[in-house]
Amino acid sequence: xxxxxxxxxxTFIKVSDAFGAxxxxxxxxxxxxDSAVEAMKAKAACLFLAEGEQEKLxxxxxxxxxxxxxxxxxxxxxxxxxxxxxxxxxxYRDATTDVRLENRELKKAEGIGxxxxxxxxxxxxxxxxxAIYTAKIREFTRDEIEFLQLLAGQGxxxxxxxxxxxxxxxNTKLFLNLAAAIAASLDIKTILQTLxxxxxxxxxxxxxxxxxxxxxRTVLQLAASYGLSDKYLKKGPISAEKSIAEALNGKPVAIxxxxxxxxxQYKKEKKEEGIVSILCVPIKAKSEVIGVLRLYCDKKRExxxxxxxxxxxxxxxxxxxxxxASMYLMLQNDLRDMKEATWTHKCWF
Numbered sequence: 001x002x003x004x005x006x007x008x009x010x011t012f013i014k015v016s017d018a019f020g021a022x023x024x025x026x027x028x029x030x031x032x033x034d035s036a037v038e039a040m041k042a043k044a045a046c047l048f049l050a051e052g053e054q055e056k057l058x059x060x061x062x063x064x065x066x067x068x069x070x071x072x073x074x075x076x077x078x079x080x081x082x083x084x085x086x087x088x089x090x091x092y093r094d095a096t097t098d099v100r101l102e103n104r105e106l107k108k109a110e111g112i113g114x115x116x117x118x119x120x121x122x123x124x125x126x127x128x129x130x131a132i133y134t135a136k137i138r139e140f141t142r143d144e145i146e147f148l149q150l151l152a153g154q155g156x157x158x159x160x161x162x163x164x165x166x167x168x169x170x171n172t173k174l175f176l177n178l179a180a181a182i183a184a185s186l187d188i189k190t191i192l193q194t195l196x197x198x199x200x201x202x203x204x205x206x207x208x209x210x211x212x213x214x215x216x217r218t219v220l221q222l223a224a225s226y227g228l229s230d231k232y233l234k235k236g237p238i239s240a241e242k243s244i245a246e247a248l249n250g251k252p253v254a255i256x257x258x259x260x261x262x263x264x265q266y267k268k269e270k271k272e273e274g275i276v277s278i279l280c281v282p283i284k285a286k287s288e289v290i291g292v293l294r295l296y297c298d299k300k301r302e303x304x305x306x307x308x309x310x311x312x313x314x315x316x317x318x319x320x321x322x323x324x325a326s327m328y329l330m331l332q333n334d335l336r337d338m339k340e341a342t343w344t345h346k347c348w349f
Contacts, residue, residue, distance in 0.1 A: 037063050044133040046070075046130075049159060050129060069106060095115045121156060130152035177198050206296050206297055209296075210293050219237050232270075248289050255277060281294075
């Protein structure tokens with residue numbers, strides 16, 4: 001085996017061993033960047049988190065780049081990620097003249113010659129990119145590119161694991177806050193208001209609302225909201241039959257484009273409010289649907305199965321709180337009736 005391939009293999013084994021030995025994902029990401037610089041004898045390397053094709057790439061670990069260079073940013077993620085999906089890597093032979101790159105003068109001042117960028121793929125999606133910077137203009141062999149792709153993949157798994165741990169912590173806190181609100185109060189308005197605020201903040205959406213069916217089950221009446229304007233809330237009655245009615249049959253409904261979906265009421269008002277995507281899940285008491293919990297996004301969003309499952313579970317907690325409050329009120333009424341009956345009985349003597 002050639003010496004360079006042996007070096008690549010040793011580097012990959014070192015990173016893989018670190019994966020099983022450390023819970024510090026930030027340290028692991030830094031190890032990946034350091035390993036890339038050393039193995040490629042490069043000037044610098046940076047691992048960027050791809051937070052969405054419309055967002056700018058965010059540096060999560062780097063070595064060899066100045067603060068001024070990092071502050072300028074990589075550029076627009078959309079074009080980079082699109083190219084990486086098609087080509088598997090991007091090579092800029094001369095970073096100071098390549099028209100595909102932004103801030104070329106800054107790259108010249110930084111002393112960068114060539115750049116190669118590879119994706120970190122997880123389940124077919126790019127969640128991060130690894131960029132290698134050389135001081136001199138140079139070519140990259142197929143073996144070097146494949147090694148960097150494998151190394152970037154390790155970074156992708158580290159980022160994915162960190163995301164899962166962070167999300168688990170957020171979900172746990174969310175359920176604890178809701179449980180505390182339910183335990184501390186039988187005021188259903190307070191509980192539902194807490195639910196809308198907590199779920200909106202946890203999932204990073206624009207707004208949330210809870211609407212409950214009236215006695216005739218024809219209109220969804222507002223019970224709690226977060227992040228919505230008074231003008232939008234007063235737009236008019238919400239029909240149980242016309243407004244995302246499938247959720248009232250017990251199924252979550254995710255709407256990517258609220259402006260074109262046939263099941264959405266008040267499209268004009270939603271556009272004015274800046275609502276683009278909606279997730280609507282049923283609220284149940286026992287086995288009966290009594291209302292809906294809705295999340296509103298100000299940009300197009302595809303909700304994952306895990307996110308839908310989380311919101312559905314929280315909606316069930318809201319339904320349980322309503323059920324408990326109703327039972328408490330019934331007990332209070334029964335107790336009052338018993339007292340009144342006992343008093344009447346005593347009057348007989």
